[in-house]
Amino acid sequence: MSTFTLAIHGGAGTILKSMLTPELETKYLQGLQQALDKGYEVLAQQGSSLDAVKAAIMSLEDNELFNAGRGSVFTKKGINEMDAAIMEGTQLGGGAVAGVRNIKNPIALAKEVMLHSGHVMLSGNGAKEFALNRGMEMAPDEYFFTKYRYDQWIEIRDSDFYQLDHKEDNLKGMPSQEKKFGTVGAVAVDMNGHIAAGTSTGGMTNKRYGRIGDSPLLGVGTYANDATCGISCTGHGEYFMRAVVAYDVSCLMEYKGLSLQEACHIVVKEKLVKMGGEGGLIAVDALGNFELCYNSEGMYRGVRTSEGINKVAIYKD
Amino acid sequence: MSTFTLAIHGGAGTILKSMLTPELETKYLQGLQQALDKGYEVLAQQGSSLDAVKAAIMSLEDNELFNAGRGSVFTKKGINEMDAAIMEGTQLGGGAVAGVRNIKNPIALAKEVMLHSGHVMLSGNGAKEFALNRGMEMAPDEYFFTKYRYDQWIEIRDSDFYQLDHKEDNLKGMPSQEKKFGTVGAVAVDMNGHIAAGTSTGGMTNKRYGRIGDSPLLGVGTYANDATCGISCTGHGEYFMRAVVAYDVSCLMEYKGLSLQEACHIVVKEKLVKMGGEGGLIAVDALGNFELCYNSEGMYRGVRTSEGINKVAIYKD
Numbered sequence: 001m002s003t004f005t006l007a008i009h010g011g012a013g014t015i016l017k018s019m020l021t022p023e024l025e026t027k028y029l030q031g032l033q034q035a036l037d038k039g040y041e042v043l044a045q046q047g048s049s050l051d052a053v054k055a056a057i058m059s060l061e062d063n064e065l066f067n068a069g070r071g072s073v074f075t076k077k078g079i080n081e082m083d084a085a086i087m088e089g090t091q092l093g094g095g096a097v098a099g100v101r102n103i104k105n106p107i108a109l110a111k112e113v114m115l116h117s118g119h120v121m122l123s124g125n126g127a128k129e130f131a132l133n134r135g136m137e138m139a140p141d142e143y144f145f146t147k148y149r150y151d152q153w154i155e156i157r158d159s160d161f162y163q164l165d166h167k168e169d170n171l172k173g174m175p176s177q178e179k180k181f182g183t184v185g186a187v188a189v190d191m192n193g194h195i196a197a198g199t200s201t202g203g204m205t206n207k208r209y210g211r212i213g214d215s216p217l218l219g220v221g222t223y224a225n226d227a228t229c230g231i232s233c234t235g236h237g238e239y240f241m242r243a244v245v246a247y248d249v250s251c252l253m254e255y256k257g258l259s260l261q262e263a264c265h266i267v268v269k270e271k272l273v274k275m276g277g278e279g280g281l282i283a284v285d286a287l288g289n290f291e292l293c294y295n296s297e298g299m300y301r302g303v304r305t306s307e308g309i310n311k312v313a314i315y316k317d
Numbered sequence: 318m319s320t321f322t323l324a325i326h327g328g329a330g331t332i333l334k335s336m337l338t339p340e341l342e343t344k345y346l347q348g349l350q351q352a353l354d355k356g357y358e359v360l361a362q363q364g365s366s367l368d369a370v371k372a373a374i375m376s377l378e379d380n381e382l383f384n385a386g387r388g389s390v391f392t393k394k395g396i397n398e399m400d401a402a403i404m405e406g407t408q409l410g411g412g413a414v415a416g417v418r419n420i421k422n423p424i425a426l427a428k429e430v431m432l433h434s435g436h437v438m439l440s441g442n443g444a445k446e447f448a449l450n451r452g453m454e455m456a457p458d459e460y461f462f463t464k465y466r467y468d469q470w471i472e473i474r475d476s477d478f479y480q481l482d483h484k485e486d487n488l489k490g491m492p493s494q495e496k497k498f499g500t501v502g503a504v505a506v507d508m509n510g511h512i513a514a515g516t517s518t519g520g521m522t523n524k525r526y527g528r529i530g531d532s533p534l535l536g537v538g539t540y541a542n543d544a545t546c547g548i549s550c551t552g553h554g555e556y557f558m559r560a561v562v563a564y565d566v567s568c569l570m571e572y573k574g575l576s577l578q579e580a581c582h583i584v585v586k587e588k589l590v591k592m593g594g595e596g597g598l599i600a601v602d603a604l605g606n607f608e609l610c611y612n613s614e615g616m617y618r619g620v621r622t623s624e625g626i627n628k629v630a631i632y633k634d
Contacts, residue, residue: 126527210443219561244536251568
């Protein structure tokens with residue numbers, strides 16, 4: 001096997017053409033292409049799928065258009081708290097961080113947790129302490145301040161609404177036009193057939209209570225296994241957690257013998273729909289097959305393969 | 318179906334008869350029986366499996382012998398940080414808390430998160446704020462102070478060792494005799510065939526960095542689904558997370574048609590052993606079948622059924 005494939009997403013939800021100006025649409029597509037190219041370059045230079053996933057996600061984290069890293073949304077307290085996870089499918093190694101602040105690239109910290117902490121998941125100030133001990137790149141609060149996210153927050157700050165959430169009651173009357181699940185992710189298979197997956201997010205605008213969603217949870221928002229697939233999810237985190245989405249796709253392949261496409265379809269378009277869980281996922285298998293699967297109006301997404309496929313998209317095909 | 322079953326655990330690990338005095342052994346067995354009876358009483362009075370699981374776990378949390386609630390171990394900073402999760406198998410509802418302090422019964426808070434937060438998982442100070450808003454019972458630091466746990470901590474405080482962990486390097490030279498994974502849990506099926514599962518823990522002695530283990534993660538340390546099984550795990554959390562243990566048992570039943578016993582055996586005695594993951598789990602299915610399965614030297618455990626089975630045990634049978 002000498003082919004390789006990289007897929008990315010920048011979140012799913014009610015993304016309609018009428019909601020984006022042509023200029024903004026172009027910026028999103030450029031941001032997706034840039035991230036895709038960063039990750040693809042790693043694979044083309046015979047790098048690992050783990051490094052490709054990290055490179056692609058760092059690019060999305062550094063882009064203030066996406067709700068992760070720099071562009072993270074504000075919590076109820078007006079701060080940025082981020083989650084991320086990364087996993088490699090050969091040894092089933094994984095690392096994750098939850099509720100971290102002032103970390104420039106949470107996905108890089110997740111990889112550091114995987115390789116050097118002796119643990120899988122670190123949270124809050126403890127995760128930050130680990131980051132400082134490991135010499136990770138930090139960033140001041142101002143780095144994470146983006147006018148767009150701040151305005152978003154101000155708009156709903158004094159309400160009990162939280163945006164990007166699943167409760168109908170909490171969306172009713174919400175001023176924002178856009179019901180969007182802001183998360184970024186990448187999955188890749190390299191020329192050695194090794195699979196990796198990663199996810200990073202700033203969570204929900206105006207979130208409270210140290211809420212942890214599906215993104216940093218191995219088997220839920222992020223999973224990789226060379227024997228089956230690599231998965232990164234975006235959507236109503238609470239539903240994804242109850243459905244153990246990423247590992248469900250893997251088990252349908254491993255235990256029922258389904259193809260990547262069949263397994264993704266059943267989980268996203270049947271099981272999640274039945275529960276009421278909106279969102280999507282990106283997936284690859286060891287043969288280089290890929291799926292960009294969602295049950296929402298749109299998903300910021302892209303895929304590039306050694307076979308020449310190279311595309312980015314936002315709305316429904 | 319009018320039978321019902323409850324199983325509990327109080328942690329697994331290297332628990333040898335030579336390590337417990339006869340007095341301490343009796344206390345452990347009494348504590349297990351007490352928790353078993355509390356939960357069984359709920360089921361016998363036609364209560365739900367969810368309430369039975371909560372009652373059994375609260376009893377173990379209130380008992381300072383077990384590493385959860387009152388008996389929680391000390392972190393590197395000399396404080397108690399607890400995790401818990403609960404799930405019901407009818408609607409696949411779930412709630413979890415991670416890194417909480419001063420909550421008398423974390424399992425009760427997990428249930429409150431499930432029913433009233435609109436989220437699945439809350440952490441740290443945010444989870445505490447939610448608990449206060451909901452009027453949950455709090456407890457001062459002194460409540461969680463137990464001489465035994467404090468001495469345990471003092472013994473390894475100034476080292477880089479953390480107890481109850483999986484890294485060989487971190488156990489080498491560790492003063493403690495006992496490699497034990499302190500967690501408590503319960504699984505139950507009620508007379509309506511509804512399944513529930515819960516897990517609660519104080520984590521590892523001398524833990525750092527806001528480490529989150531498998532206990533509060535749905536699909537990993539805790540899972541319930543009326544169509545398959547209810548599971549609560551105890552062991553080297555990091556391995557359990559990478560193996561998505563609880564949902565793996567469920568998928569082996571659902572997708573491969575294995576029995577509860579076969580599925581538990583494959584995951585605990587084959588897959589986890591191959592990875593190097595020590596520990597065990599308790600499980601029930603909708604028919605009232607149960608499994609108390611572990612690959613370690615011992616597991617504090619008990620089971621009581623409407624068919625008349627009623628036993629508690631510590632060492633290998």
